[in-house]
Amino acid sequence: MQYTLLITGSPYHSKACHTALRFIRAALNKSPDSIKGVFFYEDAVLIGNQVAQPPRDEINLTRAWQEIAEQNNIPLYLCIAAAVRRGIINEGESRRYELEQHTLAEHFQLEGLGTLVDLMNTTNKIIQFR
Amino acid sequence: MKHTLIHLNTSPYSSLACKEGLDLALVLATFEQPVDLCLSGAALALLSDAQQPTAEHGKNLHKLLAGLEFYDIENVYIEKNHSWLNSTTSWQGVTPLDSTEWQTMFSQYQQVFRF
Numbered sequence: 285m286q287y288t289l290l291i292t293g294s295p296y297h298s299k300a301c302h303t304a305l306r307f308i309r310a311a312l313n314k315s316p317d318s319i320k321g322v323f324f325y326e327d328a329v330l331i332g333n334q335v336a337q338p339p340r341d342e343i344n345l346t347r348a349w350q351e352i353a354e355q356n357n358i359p360l361y362l363c364i365a366a367a368v369r370r371g372i373i374n375e376g377e378s379r380r381y382e383l384e385q386h387t388l389a390e391h392f393q394l395e396g397l398g399t400l401v402d403l404m405n406t407t408n409k410i411i412q413f414r
Numbered sequence: 415m416k417h418t419l420i421h422l423n424t425s426p427y428s429s430l431a432c433k434e435g436l437d438l439a440l441v442l443a444t445f446e447q448p449v450d451l452c453l454s455g456a457a458l459a460l461l462s463d464a465q466q467p468t469a470e471h472g473k474n475l476h477k478l479l480a481g482l483e484f485y486d487i488e489n490v491y492i493e494k495n496h497s498w499l500n501s502t503t504s505w506q507g508v509t510p511l512d513s514t515e516w517q518t519m520f521s522q523y524q525q526v527f528r529f
Contacts, residue, residue, distance in 0.1 A: 326434050404447070404525065412528065
């Protein structure tokens with residue numbers, strides 16, 4: 285069984301990103317190739333903000349996602365429209381909007397909803413965390 | 415090809431959830447994926463004709479409803495017996511379901527996403 289995760293809950297107003305991370309760890313523990321990809325939509329895209337600095341005595345959720353993605357080769361997609369409107373900008377979008385900075389954290393990538401549709405059609409099951 | 419249900423349950427103007435749920439429905443339809451909508455709770459306000467949202471409220475999402483048929487989104491379900499939904503002042507394209515139909519509807523789709 286291969287899963288795609290759709291995460292829509294804000295990392296600050298919900299535990300969606302936290303719970304999904306725990307789900308991924310459990311799934312990988314059972315089967316190393318069980319996660320096809322993770323798509324962040326709505327306020328969940330805020331997970332990809334590289335300049336957010338959580339207090340040092342709390343979990344750094346963005347870093348936790350980066351580590352699990354890097355260690356297990358899991359693609360982390362942020363909806364580009366949802367991300368850009370919330371200030372999560374990669375270098376390409378930064379140039380397009382003539383900005384001086386970009387804020388997208390490493391290991392995350394901006395993709396359109398078409399990528400989510402593709403994941404839906406190539407994965408056994410898609411699970412939403414909200 | 416999976417049949418998807420987008421369930422809108424939040425107010426059209428209290429957050430972006432309703433808009434982003436509708437955006438996903440339109441993208442699915444654009445990619446020729448079968449998709450239906452259902453509305454409950456505060457999202458039912460989307461159906462009311464008398465909407466004049468300001469820029470602060472956000473886009474007039476009610477206007478999107480008329481265009482759904484052009485995306486081949488033909489089924490928009492609500493649960494029957496919402497007395498405050500006046501049939502003369504709300505969008506007519508919905509299919510009301512009784513409680514049993516409403517409950518069984520969710521198991522008829524390969525995937526259900528909630529906004």
